[in-house]
Amino acid sequence: MDELLDTTDINAVLFDLDGTLLDTADDFIHVLNAMLAEDNRPVLPSPIIRANVSNGSRAMVTLAYGLTESAPDFHAYRNRFLEYYAQHIEDQQRSSTPSLYTGIPELLTAIEAHNLPWGIVTNKPRDLAEPILEQLQLSRRSSVLVCPDDVRRSKPDPESLWLACEQLDCEASRCIYIGDHKRDIDAGRSAGMTTIAALYGFIPDTDNPLDWEADYNAEQPDNILEWLDDNRWRLPHQ
Structure with a gap:
């Protein structure tokens, strides 16, 4: 019981698209x-x-x-x-079909099994993002898609993440944002979310993702699911 007092419920899990959900x-x-x-x-x-x-x-x-x-x-x-x-x-x-990273299908299924909404906040224009999601049959599963077309300031500004929370009717402090770029982590931190760095994504050798100060670093999508399981699908208080 004491452990649960130091945690809070997750409201939603949000993903970047390229380099996080999809290997494009x-x-x-x-x-x-x-x-x-x-x-x-x-x-x-x-x-x-x-x-x-x-x-x-x-x-x-x-x-x-x-x-x-x-x-x-x-x-x-x-x-x-x-x-x-x-x-x-x-x-x-x-x-052909675009490629989801290995472990992402299982992660999305687990999120849905816990009755949590998940969505996508990307800097990819909507007219390019939507056809890919349709092809992967993710459009109806994803609860929200926020693109640069929808906001005045895209990531690293937190506006797009706050818009996703507004559309999901959830609190930013109870959301997780996962991305493979410093701007993703900066946006998530500025929005007040728990952040996970997708180290398996498109990260140049000149970048050190440990400097991004994400709350958790995932070498593979499987690690995200392990982290959620280890935390009993709750967020540790920051």
Whole structure:
């Protein structure tokens, strides 16, 4: 009984998308190198692209073309990348299925078995996120999807996480947020949530996720389920 006095109920579990729920690195690699080949530029090694996936389309343009956002051609290249990416997702729907990380299906099933809602808060645009979730048959299972389209300030600002809580009618202090980037952990901490760093995601060698000060670091999705079980599906008081 004393142990339970030092814990609180979990209201919801929220996830980042790329690098946390989904391993979408191959999609980014395919699209970016297709653009480079079309422009008669050398393609980039897969590990270099993979390490930058969590930074999104802007990082892809900078990585491939050496352009900053202030460059005149930057947004044209970014829009082209997004168009190619959207077409790739459409083609993929006809030929293959995106990859959930090993252990994620079991984790989602366990969350649902405990009658807890789970959802996604991502910096991926909605028109790119929704088709993937539909293909994976996660749209109806996920209780909330918040994208940059829905807020004025995306992560690392906590606005998108607070919006998810509002839509779920739950308290931020009783939510868990899981992500593979420092901005995810910063957003979760600023929102007042318990944070879990997904160390299995797209983390560059130059980053040290231990410096992010997440409440828990998960080497694999299985570790998240183990942590929840060890804590009896309750949150330790911070």
